[in-house]
Amino acid sequence: MYIEKRSIPLAIVFTIITCGIYMIYWEYKILDSLYKANNIPSSAGVDVLLSILTCGIYGLYMLYKAGKMETTAMQVYGMPEKDEAALYLILGIFGLAIVSFAILQSNLNNIPDNPYDPRSN
Secondary structure, eight states: OOOOOOOHHHHHHHHHHTTTHHHHHHHHHHHHHHHHHTTOOOOHHHHHHHHHHTTTHHHHHHHHHHHHHHHHHHHHTTOOOOOOHHHHHHHHHTTOHHHHHHHHHHHHHHTTTSSOOGGGO
16 A cells, blocks of 8 residues: 555654654655655655755645645545645644644545555456
């Protein structure tokens, strides 16, 4: 399966313990999973690097884009789609990107449980 389940409470604790460094890795893993779920060659490393180099400005765009990719992935897997891209962007603007990542991870954790996998045919 393309999407690896991760514990959200542990990711938040690791982010706090490492003063945000783990969140960079978490962002990479979420983006990589979204790219793979949508059958798009992953550029998660470039996205994270651009986010760091632009002091988070590109990261706001990536939160929005991740929301759109999440909606597409849910559609591909035959799940009820919900577009939360604007929510992720607003949370990121107010400095709550970790909440966006938690919601994204929660939604990603539900995708592998879905019995319909279009790649299994």
